[in-house]
Amino acid sequence: MSDPRLSLSEHLSDRTAAMDPWYAGGVAALLTRLAEVAAAIEGELAHAALRDRLGYAGDINLSGDQVKKLDRWGHEIVLSALRGTGACAALVSEESPEPIELREGIGPRGIVVCCDPVDGSSNLDVNGTVGTIFSFRPSHGQDPAGPAALGAGTEQLAAGYVMYGPACVLVYTVGDGTHGFTLDRGRREFLLTHPDIRVPRRGKTYGINEGNFHSWHPGQRALVEHLRTPDKASGRPYSLRYSGAMAADVHRTLLDGGLFMYPADMSDPAKPRPKLRLLYEVAPVAFLAEQAGGRASTGTERVLDLRAKDYHERAAIIVGSADDVALAEEFHRSHSTR
Ligand code: FDP
Numbered sequence: 001m002s003d004p005r006l007s008l009s010e011h012l013s014d015r016t017a018a019m020d021p022w023y024a025g026g027v028a029a030l031l032t033r034l035a036e037v038a039a040a041i042e043g044e045l046a047h048a049a050l051r052d053r054l055g056y057a058g059d060i061n062l063s064g065d066q067v068k069k070l071d072r073w074g075h076e077i078v079l080s081a082l083r084g085t086g087a088c089a090a091l092v093s094e095e096s097p098e099p100i101e102l103r104e105g106i107g108p109r110g111i112v113v114c115c116d117p118v119d120g121s122s123n124l125d126v127n128g129t130v131g132t133i134f135s136f137r138p139s140h141g142q143d144p145a146g147p148a149a150l151g152a153g154t155e156q157l158a159a160g161y162v163m164y165g166p167a168c169v170l171v172y173t174v175g176d177g178t179h180g181f182t183l184d185r186g187r188r189e190f191l192l193t194h195p196d197i198r199v200p201r202r203g204k205t206y207g208i209n210e211g212n213f214h215s216w217h218p219g220q221r222a223l224v225e226h227l228r229t230p231d232k233a234s235g236r237p238y239s240l241r242y243s244g245a246m247a248a249d250v251h252r253t254l255l256d257g258g259l260f261m262y263p264a265d266m267s268d269p270a271k272p273r274p275k276l277r278l279l280y281e282v283a284p285v286a287f288l289a290e291q292a293g294g295r296a297s298t299g300t301e302r303v304l305d306l307r308a309k310d311y312h313e314r315a316a317i318i319v320g321s322a323d324d325v326a327l328a329e330e331f332h333r334s335h336s337t338r
Helices: 008-017 021-047 069-082 121-126 146-150 210-215 218-227 246-256 278-291 322-334
Strands: 056-060 066-068 088-093 111-119 130-138 158-164 168-173 178-184 189-194 205-207 259-262 295-297 317-320
Touching (some): 021 158, 056 069, 066 121, 069 088, 069 121, 130 146, 158 278, 168 189, 278 295, 317 322
Parallel strands (some): 088 111
Antiparallel strands (some): 056 066, 178 189
16 A cells, blocks of 8 residues: 655745745756665665774865764765756855856856754764755855855745654755654655644753853853753753754754753853854754754844854854743843853
C-alpha cells in the first residue's frame, strides 16, 4: 500500500503557491535540490568510516575550525546541486571565505543561499548526530549577489535544517508555518511526518554547553542557576539535554519546548565573542522557531532584527519556548552590567 503522507515536493508546491510568486519557483527548486543533497549526505554518513571519509582534511576554515573531509565534501555537493537550477545567484557557505557567485542565477528573481553543509562536525568522528542548516534570501537583482545576504533576518524567504539522526529529518519554513519531513530511505523521498510544528509555550529542558559557564554574562549564569534550582510549582529543575549539534538540539527544542542557548563568551565584557554563525545557523533557526510559535533572542534583542556586516559574523542565540525565552531576557535585563 502506498504511503498516504504528502511528499516534500507536493507540500512545496502547495506552500510556495501562497508565497511571493516572484520567488516561489526558485525556492521550490532550491529546496528540492537541498533535499536530494540531504539524502546523499545521509547515505555518505552511514558509510563514511568504511570508506575512510572520517577525520581532518588538513586545513583550517575562516571560522578557525579544522576542516573535516566530510565538511569539504558536503560543501562541494551543495554547490554542485545549486548549479543548474538557474535560481541561485550566490552561495554563502561556512567552507568558503567569500560568497560563491553563480552567474546563471543573477537577476531580479535570484536567491542567495546561505548554508552550513555539515553542522556539528565535531560529532562526525564519534558517530554523533550532525545536520545541514540553510537559509534563502532575495538577491534583489544585485550583482554581485553575495552582499544581499547581509540584510535583516526578517528578509529570509525560506529556512530549514536537516538532522542526520536515527532517522533523517528535514524541517523547513517559507513563512507559512514550520513543517517536518522524514526520509523514506527506500523511496529516497521526504514524507510529511510533522505538519505545522508548534513549540510548547514552556518546556522542561535546556540545552547549552555548561563547560563555558564561567565565561557567560552574569544574567546567563543566573538563568541557568534558576533553571536547575528545584521548584515543584514551576516545574524546575529543567533537565539538561545537549548533543553538540545545533540541528539536533534545535529539533528537540522545537518539538518538546524549552531552550537551546549558545551565549557569547564574555570573558572580556568589552569584547563579547559569540560562536554560532548568524547567516547560516542563528538566523535560519530563529525564522523556524518564530514560524512555530517560539522565539529567538540574543538575550537583549530579537535575532531576526540582526543585520550581518560580515558573511561569517557570529551571534548569540537563546531559542525555544516563548515563555522560556522571555524569562531568559528578563534575567539578562536584570543582571545588566550597564
Ligand atoms: P561544531 O563546532 O561541531 O560544528 O556550528 C557549530 C557547532 O558545532 C554547532 O552545531 C553546535 O551547536 C556547537 O557548535 C557546539 O559547540 P561546542 O562544542 O562549543 O559546544
